[in-house]
Amino acid sequence: MRTASLPGECLTRTKSRHPTVTVRKASVEDLDAILDIGLAALPHDPQWHYRFPYRHEFPEDTRDFTRARYKEFLEDGEKQWCVMVAESADAQHPRGAKPVAFAIWEIVNIRKHFGFCTPSKTSTNTSTPRTAPSVKRRRDGHAQRMQAWNKTTSWSKQRIFDDIYGTGHFHLQILATHPSYRKRGAATALCNVGLAAATRLNMVVSVFASPMGRRLYRQLGFCYVNEVRIQVEGEDQFVILTAMLYVPDVPAFPRYDFWSPNSAMTT
Ligand SMILES: CC(C)(COP(=O)(O)OP(=O)(O)OC[C@H]1O[C@@H](n2cnc3c(N)ncnc32)[C@H](O)[C@@H]1OP(=O)(O)O)[C@@H](O)C(=O)NCCC(=O)NCCS
Numbered sequence: 001m002r003t004a005s006l007p008g009e010c011l012t013r014t015k016s017r018h019p020t021v022t023v024r025k026a027s028v029e030d031l032d033a034i035l036d037i038g039l040a041a042l043p044h045d046p047q048w049h050y051r052f053p054y055r056h057e058f059p060e061d062t063r064d065f066t067r068a069r070y071k072e073f074l075e076d077g078e079k080q081w082c083v084m085v086a087e088s089a090d091a092q093h094p095r096g097a098k099p100v101a102f103a104i105w106e107i108v109n110i111r112k113h114f115g116f117c118t119p120s121k122t123s124t125n126t127s128t129p130r131t132a133p134s135v136k137r138r139r140d141g142h143a144q145r146m147q148a149w150n151k152t153t154s155w156s157k158q159r160i161f162d163d164i165y166g167t168g169h170f171h172l173q174i175l176a177t178h179p180s181y182r183k184r185g186a187a188t189a190l191c192n193v194g195l196a197a198a199t200r201l202n203m204v205v206s207v208f209a210s211p212m213g214r215r216l217y218r219q220l221g222f223c224y225v226n227e228v229r230i231q232v233e234g235e236d237q238f239v240i241l242t243a244m245l246y247v248p249d250v251p252a253f254p255r256y257d258f259w260s261p262n263s264a265m266t267t
Contacts, residue, residue, distance in 0.1 A: 023189045026083040026102060028074045033099040034085065035067050041101075041176035045210040050230070050239045051146050058140040065138050073104050080108040081173070084193060086186040101177035101186035105170060105194055112167040113203065144232045153208060153241070156228045160243045161206040169204040169245070170194070175213060187213075191220050198248050205246040214242050222246045 026034060039062065042048045043055075055062045073081045082105045087097035137143075161169050172194060177186045198205045208228060209217050218224075222244040231238035 020089040021086050021100075021184060021186050021189050022097065023084055023086050023193055026074060026085045026099075028071070030083075030085055030099055030102075031067070031071055031074055034070055034074075034083070034102045035063070037099065037102055037178045038066055038070065038174070038176050039063065040178050042174075044179070044212060047149070047210065047230070047239045047241070050237060051142060051149055052138075052140045053142050053145075055140040058138075061138045061140040065140075078107065079111070080106060082107045084190055086177070086190050088181055088184070088186070100181035100184075101190060102174070103172060103187075103190035103194070104174040106173050107170050109167040109170045110197075110201065110203065113201070145230075145235075145237075148230050148232050152228060152230045156208070156226075156241075156243065157206075160226055160228075161245075165204050165206070168202075169206045170198070172205060172207040175207075187216055188220065191216070195220065195246055195248075198246060202248065204248070207244050207246075208241040209244050210241070214244070217244050217246075220246065 049055075052062055070083075073083050084103045084105070085099040086101040086103075088100045089096065090098040157171070161171070172191070175187055175190060194205055197203075205222070207213070207217060207222065209222075223246075225243040225245050228241045228243055229238055230241065
């Protein structure tokens with residue numbers, strides 16, 4: 001089956017429930033704004049400190065590597081990734097609106113599902129840019145934990161989502177709202193773009209939720225699927241991610257029981 005539009009066009013500009021927040025597709029010009037939002041927001045997610053415990057000693061590495069990775073997302077040309085920003089009306093800003101939140105969607109499955117490309121192995125690694133910046137090895141990160149993160153999230157994504165839904169799901173990779181603009185519906189507006197696309201395309205949305213994200217996703221109609229524990233052997237510290245799915249009300253999909261940690265899958 002083919003659609004007339006390219007995958008990124010499925011995620012279109014929209015108005016949020018909050019009148020001063022609008023969502024649009026991001027461009028490379030948004031890189032610095034997105035970077036500032038990410039660096040302010042993501043330390044509130046426990047996995048950030050877990051992976052990058054030395055970020056206070058080496059803030060320039062955190063900035064350089066995060067910037068390089070976000071640049072890759074933005075320059076991808078919507079082959080694999082689609083970046084959306086939420087803007088808040090701001091008379092002081094030259095454009096009358098200021099980026100306050102962003103979402104990065106992995107949309108390669110939309111391409112595959114609708115025949116825009118042949119399936120190929122895709123990377124889920126968000127911590128190590130392919131194009132390394134000036135510093136070869138990041139000093140802010142804990143190498144073993146970063147490795148455990150990449151290995152476990154990649155394996156879990158395959159087992160929990162890909163093996164069941166194949167190319168019928170697309171993935172919310174990163175969601176972040178600047179701390180000064182939280183609880184105004186920015187993240188909700190960003191998610192709603194993806195959820196509307198999922199409903200339109202009869203696809204499922206998958207996410208590994210942080211503790212802060214979990215509550216929001218649940219309110220939006222995501223269901224609990226599983227918990228993923230990331231831990232280096234011999235260490236006490238670990239992080240838990242919650243695998244969640246948004247399944248549009250389309251009978252063709254297998255469904256998980258709603259928000260039950262012991263959910264059995266039913267068809
Ligand atoms: C999780 C996160 C993205 C949410 O961003 P946000 O823009 O504040 O989210 P929203 O405003 O859409 O919703 C958050 C809450 O505000 C409420 N809200 C939304 N619009 C509102 C409004 N106009 N007035 C009052 N409350 C509102 C929502 O109902 C929600 O309620 P809850 O606290 O009971 O869950 C943000 O906290 C964040 O960046 N956290 C750190 C990074 C992270 O964990 N990301 C998720 C990765 S999976």
